[in-house]
Amino acid sequence: MAQIFRPGADTYARMVLLSIVLLPTxxxxxxxxxxxxxxxxxxxxxxxxxxxxxxxxxxGELGIGxxxxxxxxxxxxxxxxxxxHVCMTCHSQIWTNAPMLAPVRExxxxxxxxxxTRVNDLPDYVYFDHSVHVNxxxxxxxxxxxxDTMPLMRQAAPLTMGWCLDCHRSPEKFVRPxxxxxxxxxxxxxxxxxxxxxxLVQYHIETSHLTDCSVCHR
Amino acid sequence: xxxxxxxxxxIALLALAGCDxxxxxxxxxxxxxxxxxxxxxxxxxxxxxxxxxxxxxxxxAALSEPPPVSEALLARGRRDFDDFCAPCHGYAxxxxxxxxxxxxxxxxxxxxxxxxxxxxxxxxDVITNGYGAMYAYSDRVAPEDRWAITAYIRALQTSRxxxxxxxxxxxxxxx
Numbered sequence: 001m002a003q004i005f006r007p008g009a010d011t012y013a014r015m016v017l018l019s020i021v022l023l024p025t026x027x028x029x030x031x032x033x034x035x036x037x038x039x040x041x042x043x044x045x046x047x048x049x050x051x052x053x054x055x056x057x058x059x060g061e062l063g064i065g066x067x068x069x070x071x072x073x074x075x076x077x078x079x080x081x082x083x084x085h086v087c088m089t090c091h092s093q094i095w096t097n098a099p100m101l102a103p104v105r106e107x108x109x110x111x112x113x114x115x116x117t118r119v120n121d122l123p124d125y126v127y128f129d130h131s132v133h134v135n136x137x138x139x140x141x142x143x144x145x146x147x148d149t150m151p152l153m154r155q156a157a158p159l160t161m162g163w164c165l166d167c168h169r170s171p172e173k174f175v176r177p178x179x180x181x182x183x184x185x186x187x188x189x190x191x192x193x194x195x196x197x198x199x200l201v202q203y204h205i206e207t208s209h210l211t212d213c214s215v216c217h218r
Numbered sequence: 219x220x221x222x223x224x225x226x227x228x229i230a231l232l233a234l235a236g237c238d239x240x241x242x243x244x245x246x247x248x249x250x251x252x253x254x255x256x257x258x259x260x261x262x263x264x265x266x267x268x269x270x271x272x273x274x275x276x277x278x279a280a281l282s283e284p285p286p287v288s289e290a291l292l293a294r295g296r297r298d299f300d301d302f303c304a305p306c307h308g309y310a311x312x313x314x315x316x317x318x319x320x321x322x323x324x325x326x327x328x329x330x331x332x333x334x335x336x337x338x339x340x341x342x343d344v345i346t347n348g349y350g351a352m353y354a355y356s357d358r359v360a361p362e363d364r365w366a367i368t369a370y371i372r373a374l375q376t377s378r379x380x381x382x383x384x385x386x387x388x389x390x391x392x393x
Contacts, residue, residue: 062305062316062317062320063305063316064301064305064316064317065300065301065302066301067301067302067358068301068302068305068358071357071358077249078249078250081250083357085353085357086357086358088353089352089353090305090317090322092351092353093321093322093323093351094317094320094321094322112258112259113258113259113260113262115252115259116250118250118251123241123242123243124241124242124243124244124246124248125241125242125244
């Protein structure tokens with residue numbers, strides 16, 4: 001009787017068996033890599049802004065506080081974006097003819113609002129409130145990174161759900177004292193865990209419900 | 219079974235529907251989101267003429283009546299002063315803030331006879347309505363915070379206008 005399979009068939013059979021296990025694993029692993037890559041999350045992307053506002057200059061070099069422009073950060077969900085009036089507070093007097101400030105002057109002359117490009121854009125099914133974070137020990141740089149060194153704003157964090165949960169699961173690793181919220185030089189001290197636990201008590205942060213779905217999806 | 223094989227790519231195509239972003243970007247308008255709904259492209263609607271805003275009477279009441287001065291009020295005033303005023307007026311109120319060093323017309327020092335004699339309501343009024351080259355800060359500083367800033371300005375003024383003899387404890391501390 002003639003042989004049905006050629007001698008190489010065993011190798012093929014083994015490869016097929018191996019692929020059945022390996023390929024789906026590899027596919028899942030690759031998908032995971034792609035989903036976490038900055039191409040998907042937008043992390044570290046610098047977006048076009050016009051006017052090209054520099055946080056490195058205003059917040060870093062000049063030391064102007066965050067709240068000068070992001071005025072509602074302690075009171076509302078949105079931190080607030082600077083109106084033309086806010087820019088013109090200084091630029092009605094200095095750099096009045098600077099080409100890069102042309103959109104601000106046009107905005108004032110035409111009574112049309114400025115168009116800022118949103119850098120940190122959460123999905124619409126996420127509820128996020130700035131005030132509850134900055135009033136309870138989460139500093140600006142925890143999520144926004146070293147803004148005072150960024151010539152153009154970039155998204156410092158991946159803004160994935162896993163990243164949010166890192167802090168919601170163990171906030172004691174991230175919370176800081178009230179007077180350090182706007183401090184971009186703040187680094188967690190060596191005994192952060194211990195200090196953080198005391199801060200959780202001070203801020204009345206109840207960790208048992210911080211990871212409930214409805215906290216962020218409502 | 220063989221006849222169904224061409225269906226597989228179709229099913230795979232259907233799975234792409236899972237990549238739909240309509241949950242990510244819902245049709246509702248979020249604050250500051252661009253929209254084609256109004257000609258100026260913004261969802262923020264200005265107030266129609268003559269509208270009395272919510273909390274307007276409370277804001278007026280807070281403006282006309284100074285709150286009692288406490289350490290907490292002074293601390294809040296210092297925080298707001300450092301954020302909103304110090305860029306031009308300087309951290310000590312000399313009118314030499316960083317923005318002035320970059321070319322903004324210098325504001326007067328708080329440590330002048332005229333501003334020492336000025337009533338507290340003058341500072342609140344200037345924060346509310348602006349003065350000279352200074353823009354109004356009513357959009358950035360809440361009425362009660364304007365009093366807090368004023369209290370801190372008074373503290374700055376006092377710090378330069380007090381004889382050592384008036385503070386016996388301080389004289390002892392210096393020895």
